[in-house]
Amino acid sequence: EVQLVQSGAEVKKPGESLRISCKGSGSSFTNYWIAWVRQMPGKGLEWMGIIYPGDSDTRYSPSFQGQVTISADKSINTAYLQWSSLKASDTAMYYCTRQPYSSGWSDYWGQGTLVTVSS
Amino acid sequence: DIQMTQSPSSLSASVGDRVTITCRASQGISIYLAWYQQKPGKVPRLLIYGASTLQSGVPSRFSGSRSGTDFTLTISSLQPEDVATYFCQKYNNAPLTFGGGTKVEIK
Numbered sequence: 001e002v003q004l005v006q007s008g009a010e011v012k013k014p015g016e017s018l019r020i021s022c023k024g025s026g027s028s029f030t031n032y033w034i035a036w037v038r039q040m041p042g043k044g045l046e047w048m049g050i051i052y053p054g055d056s057d058t059r060y061s062p063s064f065q066g067q068v069t070i071s072a073d074k075s076i077n078t079a080y081l082q083w084s085s086l087k088a089s090d091t092a093m094y095y096c097t098r099q100p101y102s103s104g105w106s107d108y109w110g111q112g113t114l115v116t117v118s119s
Numbered sequence: 120d121i122q123m124t125q126s127p128s129s130l131s132a133s134v135g136d137r138v139t140i141t142c143r144a145s146q147g148i149s150i151y152l153a154w155y156q157q158k159p160g161k162v163p164r165l166l167i168y169g170a171s172t173l174q175s176g177v178p179s180r181f182s183g184s185r186s187g188t189d190f191t192l193t194i195s196s197l198q199p200e201d202v203a204t205y206f207c208q209k210y211n212n213a214p215l216t217f218g219g220g221t222k223v224e225i226k
Contacts, residue, residue: 062120103211103212
């Protein structure tokens, strides 16, 4: 069974850095794309970008380009989403998802990581 | 970028009713459209991809269709467990934009 297990909730201050993770199991992690999706409190879903762990090919939504960094370590089946300087507006739930193609649907979702940024 | 406009933003219907949700793409996206269900406090779940292909395990009362750049998610007989917010997503190319969501409640 495919599983995406995300790291736990984080509480950070503005200006701090953060990296959250998404560990895959149950399928060949390097044969699929991993996407990150943001959901701000009470709002809809926003696709942030994707990475192909097999070769680290990465694509970003223009809305998130330069704001976050997506990376992966295929040796441990893990993808990452990181910020160098958090803002209060980064407060949201972040989901990692599996996409079978770079332009594809999300068939498996992680449980979500809640990031709270507050002074 | 292609915009996805969902309507209505919310609806209230009775158990057993036929419910229809629409998603309109600002440009052609062929059949590259998926639908997701997000129950309150839960993780989104894939219902349909390819505009009309039902994901494994999804009840057959859910169906999807396409007419040009208009896409429809239909629940043939609304059940209490269908209370959720439904999102469409286009995936023909990046960015893979979601619609704004439709909140479905029981009357």
